Amino acid sequence: MRPIIFALPGNEKISGEVSNLLDAETGDVTVRQFPDGESYIRINSPVEGREIILVATLDHPDDKLLQLIFFADLAKELGAVKVGLVAPYLAYMRQDRRFNPGEAVTSTYFAQIISAHVDWLATVDPHLHRRSSLAEIYSVPAGALHAAPLISAWIKEFVPDPLLIGPDSESEQWVAAVAGAANAPFTVLTKIRHGDRDVEVSVPDVERWKNRTPVLVDDIISTARTMIETVGHIEAAKLRPPVCVGVHAVFAGRAYEELQATRVDKIVTCDTIPHASNAISTAALLVSGVLELNG
Numbered sequence: 001m002r003p004i005i006f007a008l009p010g011n012e013k014i015s016g017e018v019s020n021l022l023d024a025e026t027g028d029v030t031v032r033q034f035p036d037g038e039s040y041i042r043i044n045s046p047v048e049g050r051e052i053i054l055v056a057t058l059d060h061p062d063d064k065l066l067q068l069i070f071f072a073d074l075a076k077e078l079g080a081v082k083v084g085l086v087a088p089y090l091a092y093m094r095q096d097r098r099f100n101p102g103e104a105v106t107s108t109y110f111a112q113i114i115s116a117h118v119d120w121l122a123t124v125d126p127h128l129h130r131r132s133s134l135a136e137i138y139s140v141p142a143g144a145l146h147a148a149p150l151i152s153a154w155i156k157e158f159v160p161d162p163l164l165i166g167p168d169s170e171s172e173q174w175v176a177a178v179a180g181a182a183n184a185p186f187t188v189l190t191k192i193r194h195g196d197r198d199v200e201v202s203v204p205d206v207e208r209w210k211n212r213t214p215v216l217v218d219d220i221i222s223t224a225r226t227m228i229e230t231v232g233h234i235e236a237a238k239l240r241p242p243v244c245v246g247v248h249a250v251f252a253g254r255a256y257e258e259l260q261a262t263r264v265d266k267i268v269t270c271d272t273i274p275h276a277s278n279a280i281s282t283a284a285l286l287v288s289g290v291l292e293l294n295g
Contacts, residue, residue, distance in 0.1 A: 084118060089124070094107070228258060231259075247270045
């Protein structure tokens with residue numbers, strides 16, 4: 001029997017694309033808030049004996065978590081045999097250890113909550129900085145999918161003579177992987193410290209890259225400070241205006257407008273978080289994860 005796909009508010013576009021690729025049935029759910037801010041959930045489609053897929057990207061998670069929990073518990077109460085979660089962006093991954101006494105390790109707590117209410121999870125490029133896999137904190141099957149091939153394909157198709165640039169040595173592995181699949185060269189900015197407060201940042205072998213289009217790639221664009229600073233260094237090196245590419249378009253506050261105000265050619269992101277910059281679809285990638293988890 002075909003699965004039924006439901007979308008929490010704001011996820012209708014990517015949910016529809018995933019549903020079409022899976023040839024799944026689209027379910028109907030009513031989600032609204034009472035005047036006091038409490039959530040109202042009603043599943044309007046029959047779910048007894050069915051497998052359910054809920055699509056809910058989890059930026060601003062504190063506003064979405066209860067709706068997710070209420071939906072999953074209601075679906076099971078109404079007889080669904082399985083409820084899986086497609087969360088293109090997965091929140092609460094950065095606080096993965098106690099940096100200061102008394103701090104909450106929220107990535108672990110969040111994983112425990114999600115694992116208690118869904119049967120599996122598929123997401124794109126979670127922030128696995130100090131963890132090797134989601135299995136370290138999630139007790140349900142959890143697939144971490146990677147958008148690098150999608151970004152490489154977009155660069156290859158839409159950016160003439162690209163040069164991928166990483167802001168520092170820590171970004172080199174990520175930038176190298178994207179560049180390799182795009183058949184493009186890459187470099188990372190170098191920093192030369194002349195004193196405690198005197199640091200020179202430059203593009204290595206800058207003369208080699210004068211006829212190339214710089215491409216800045218990052219997994220999460222949150223405050224955009226790193227990209228804004230890197231754009232400044234590229235401008236100082238008299239290279240072409242760069243293309244900025246990100247996986248997750250968090251863009252806190254006015255970060256998007258501030259990045260737009262710099263000397264950039266364009267700003268492009270994957271559609272894991274709905275945003276005006278979305279140009280790279282992750283639907284097929286998410287479907288591959290769903291099929292692998294349910295194969």
